[in-house]
Amino acid sequence: MRYLSCLYIFMACMGFCIVFDIRSPKHMVVASLGGSLGWLVYLLASGLNSDLLQFFIASCVISAYSECMARVFKAPVTGFLILSILPLVPGNGIYYTMEYCISGQVDQFISTGMHTFGIAGSLAMGVLFVSSSVRLFRTIRLSRQKTA
Amino acid sequence: MNYDELLNISTEIGYRLLESGGEIYRVEESIQRIFEAYGIFTAEVFVIPSCIIVTVCDEDGHSLTKIRRIRGLGMDLEKVVQFNALCRRICRERPEFQEVHREIRRIDQCTGYTFWQQLFAFALISFSFTLFFGGDLTDACFAIFCGIGVKLVLHNMSRFEANSFFTNIIASGTAAVIALFFVRIGLAHNSDKMIIGTLMNLVPGIAITNVMRDIIAGDLIAGLIKLTEALLVATAIALGAGMAITLSQILL
Numbered sequence: 001m002r003y004l005s006c007l008y009i010f011m012a013c014m015g016f017c018i019v020f021d022i023r024s025p026k027h028m029v030v031a032s033l034g035g036s037l038g039w040l041v042y043l044l045a046s047g048l049n050s051d052l053l054q055f056f057i058a059s060c061v062i063s064a065y066s067e068c069m070a071r072v073f074k075a076p077v078t079g080f081l082i083l084s085i086l087p088l089v090p091g092n093g094i095y096y097t098m099e100y101c102i103s104g105q106v107d108q109f110i111s112t113g114m115h116t117f118g119i120a121g122s123l124a125m126g127v128l129f130v131s132s133s134v135r136l137f138r139t140i141r142l143s144r145q146k147t148a
Numbered sequence: 149m150n151y152d153e154l155l156n157i158s159t160e161i162g163y164r165l166l167e168s169g170g171e172i173y174r175v176e177e178s179i180q181r182i183f184e185a186y187g188i189f190t191a192e193v194f195v196i197p198s199c200i201i202v203t204v205c206d207e208d209g210h211s212l213t214k215i216r217r218i219r220g221l222g223m224d225l226e227k228v229v230q231f232n233a234l235c236r237r238i239c240r241e242r243p244e245f246q247e248v249h250r251e252i253r254r255i256d257q258c259t260g261y262t263f264w265q266q267l268f269a270f271a272l273i274s275f276s277f278t279l280f281f282g283g284d285l286t287d288a289c290f291a292i293f294c295g296i297g298v299k300l301v302l303h304n305m306s307r308f309e310a311n312s313f314f315t316n317i318i319a320s321g322t323a324a325v326i327a328l329f330f331v332r333i334g335l336a337h338n339s340d341k342m343i344i345g346t347l348m349n350l351v352p353g354i355a356i357t358n359v360m361r362d363i364i365a366g367d368l369i370a371g372l373i374k375l376t377e378a379l380l381v382a383t384a385i386a387l388g389a390g391m392a393i394t395l396s397q398i399l400l
Binding site: 005008009011012014015016017018019020021022023075076078082085086087089090091092093094095097098099101102103116117120121123124125127128 | 169170171174223224225226227228229232260261265266268269270271272273275276277279280281344347348349351352353354356357358359360361363364365378379382383385386387389390
């Protein structure tokens with residue numbers, strides 16, 4: 001039952017493909033599968049008992065997935081990455097944070113807010129970790145080609 | 149070398165990339181690469197989400213600067229793909245400037261999904277996220293109406309060029325009112341699941357993740373601008389939904 005949510009995520013991602021104007025059907029399916037993959041990894045990593053670590057691992061996996069797909073389909077990584085990371089981003093977190101802020105529940109506001117930024121931070125770390133590694137790898141390979 | 153024309157096309161392409169959701173580093177790199185393709189290595193580029201500044205120094209030592217102001221970033225990933233491809237082509241083939249202008253116009257005129265397809269997308273997103281957050285199937289089916297309501301509000305408000313803060317308040321208020329209505333007449337069960345499921349259409353989750361990404365990557369000003377924007381959007385959404393829920397408690 002828990003893994004059924006991956007299917008819901010897939011459907012939601014297909015919807016967002018239309019909202020964000022991804023036109024090629026192949027890209028739509030690949031990007032939405034990335035979304036499900038991210039959530040699946042998040043669920044599978046739940047044994048770690050630290051949701052920030054779960055988010056970090058999931059974001060590393062989908063960044064690597066998006067970088068691969070960008071090279072397979074010769075398209076910028078932006079589209080694949082934005083769609084794949086969608087189920088993980090703390091959209092509801094930021095909403096509840098501001099709701100607590102408006103209703104004057106200061107303690108809740110601060111704790112939810114810090115948690116939301118923690119999630120956003122660990123997702124960003126994962127993405128940057130993978131994209132920087134890819135860049136580093138490419139630079140090393142280019143400089144080797146030059147010297148050879 | 150016609151520096152003016154080169155400055156114009158590189159800034160235009162950068163502007164369109166940024167406007168359709170390209171990352172800051174992608175825009176800066178694309179502009180720089182276009183200059184390098186034509187053999188100019190003196191270009192300086194500065195990009196933040198609201199402005200692009202490009203300066204180039206010609207052979208006589210004169211500096212040419214172009215500033216392009218940007219109001220409102222959208223999300224149109226097909227255009228990012230197309231302009232990225234155009235940028236690569238410029239670097240590879242160095243086409244005539246006329247040709248580049250024609251290409252830019254051609255990509256501008258491409259139309260996206262129709263209104264009805266977008267309506268369907270909003271309904272689908274509300275439906276799936278209501279299920280995802282633990283609503284049952286009836287909740288999800290009625291959340292479709294919330295999604296349609298949100299899209300109708302957004303569409304009509306953008307026609308009148310309303311302020312985005314105000315638009316978000318009305319849109320999230322509409323979603324909450326529709327959800328509360330269906331729960332009140334006994335057709336749906338969990339109004340909170342329906343509301344948050346529908347609001348996933350509006351919440352700036354991607355924006356808040358991009359904020360952290362920009363800040364860690366060193367684009368501090370870009371990060372701060374996007375953070376302010378994301379917090380404003382979230383406040384508007386929370387205000388709209390909060391007002392609708394409070395009103396319903398007072399009235400009923």
